[in-house]
Amino acid sequence: MGRGGGRGGRGARTQRRHFRQNRENVWKRSRSDPSSETDKNDDNNNNNNSGNDNNNGSKSTWEPFATQNPSFDEFYKEQGIVSPEEWDSFIGVLRTPLPAAFRINSSSQFYKDIRDQLENDFMISLQAEASQIDGGETEAIRPLPWYPENLAWHSNFSRMQLRKNQNLERFHEFLKMENEIGNITRQEAVSMVPPLFLGVSPDHFVLDMCAAPGSKTFQLLEIVYHSCKSGSLPNGLVIANDLDVQRCNLLIHQTKRMCTANLIVTNHEAQHFPGCRLNRRHNSDAFGTALEDSFISQLQFDRVLCDVPCSGDGTLRKAPDIWRKCLFAYWAGEIWNAGMGNGLHCLQVLIAMRGNFDENLEVNFLNL
Numbered sequence: 001m002g003r004g005g006g007r008g009g010r011g012a013r014t015q016r017r018h019f020r021q022n023r024e025n026v027w028k029r030s031r032s033d034p035s036s037e038t039d040k041n042d043d044n045n046n047n048n049n050s051g052n053d054n055n056n057g058s059k060s061t062w063e064p065f066a067t068q069n070p071s072f073d074e075f076y077k078e079q080g081i082v083s084p085e086e087w088d089s090f091i092g093v094l095r096t097p098l099p100a101a102f103r104i105n106s107s108s109q110f111y112k113d114i115r116d117q118l119e120n121d122f123m124i125s126l127q128a129e130a131s132q133i134d135g136g137e138t139e140a141i142r143p144l145p146w147y148p149e150n151l152a153w154h155s156n157f158s159r160m161q162l163r164k165n166q167n168l169e170r171f172h173e174f175l176k177m178e179n180e181i182g183n184i185t186r187q188e189a190v191s192m193v194p195p196l197f198l199g200v201s202p203d204h205f206v207l208d209m210c211a212a213p214g215s216k217t218f219q220l221l222e223i224v225y226h227s228c229k230s231g232s233l234p235n236g237l238v239i240a241n242d243l244d245v246q247r248c249n250l251l252i253h254q255t256k257r258m259c260t261a262n263l264i265v266t267n268h269e270a271q272h273f274p275g276c277r278l279n280r281r282h283n284s285d286a287f288g289t290a291l292e293d294s295f296i297s298q299l300q301f302d303r304v305l306c307d308v309p310c311s312g313d314g315t316l317r318k319a320p321d322i323w324r325k326c327l328f329a330y331w332a333g334e335i336w337n338a339g340m341g342n343g344l345h346c347l348q349v350l351i352a353m354r355g356n357f358d359e360n361l362e363v364n365f366l367n368l
């Protein structure tokens, strides 16, 4: 089975050429692209801090988004979640645009080359540009220190800067191309954490219950492949489920870059996920007829990731138009509420051990 992220061989070279000619992708998505819905909804998509274009068909003037809302303040202060002393820093963070983050696909045979290029080329060449922006106080790009092997990166350039700044063009092109062929995936830093906690091995059966648009599914598959012996394919399986069929479509689009046979995508309510049967020791003759020693058993998952829906306050950092929308609601007499895209970002990671699943055991709630 061919693997994603390949850059060697004629097929891979053709693939890269093809993608160079068809650049449109998640790093540079037109507003008319229906799949740009991800930008609004996904926890893995990054900041859209592009301000308000004037709404008269022209984009001649630009105004930054207002990032205040009395309704929001009122609602939050009443919850008593944030102490009065911490209020200013809390609101200050929510007003700061979310920086971009991306991961190198560790199962790509060229992941070391890509990491070298980031470490030895872009880290240095982009610094001059960062100096222009903020006097060089922050690093242009840097590896996330808690992610293994320098495979996850943080960039201080906003999406807008990447698109518009000529001096960043080479870096932007690099990101776009490597993203298209599956060597790099844009993903928020917090979203990278749960798959790291799961301790997935190449022979694990993993259920990703609320998986779309698939950034964590992709990361899980990478981990399954990366920890597999070189030259062999993993025996494990990732089942990526989502309730929303359109988002399942996005998930398929996202994960097909991996070119893996170890993924099944399903479209069920996670709470009613059907029992699955597994032909564990499938032994068939040349015509596909099962032979005697195969047996069918109930599939039990080694790991279950349940990334339940939430909007998270952090969404304000990547979709600053929410401030304004909720201001309209406030003027209309509504108070900020959970349905407006607020609420604690509660990410539940359930770890279930195969054959030894105790629902009270091994459940971690990560409030990110």
Ligand SMILES: C[S@@+](CC[C@H](N)C(=O)[O-])C[C@H]1O[C@@H](n2cnc3c(N)ncnc32)[C@H](O)[C@@H]1O
Pocket (backbone or CB within 6 Å): 042, 043, 044, 191, 209, 210, 211, 212, 213, 214, 215, 216, 217, 241, 242, 243, 244, 247, 268, 269, 270, 271, 307, 308, 309, 310
């Ligand atoms: C936070 S997003 C998941 C993000 C995803 N894990 C990722 O990393 O790209 C939550 C997802 O849960 C899905 N969802 C909501 N209710 C669900 C249910 N009852 N069963 C399965 N999926 C559900 C939503 O369609 C949404 O795609």
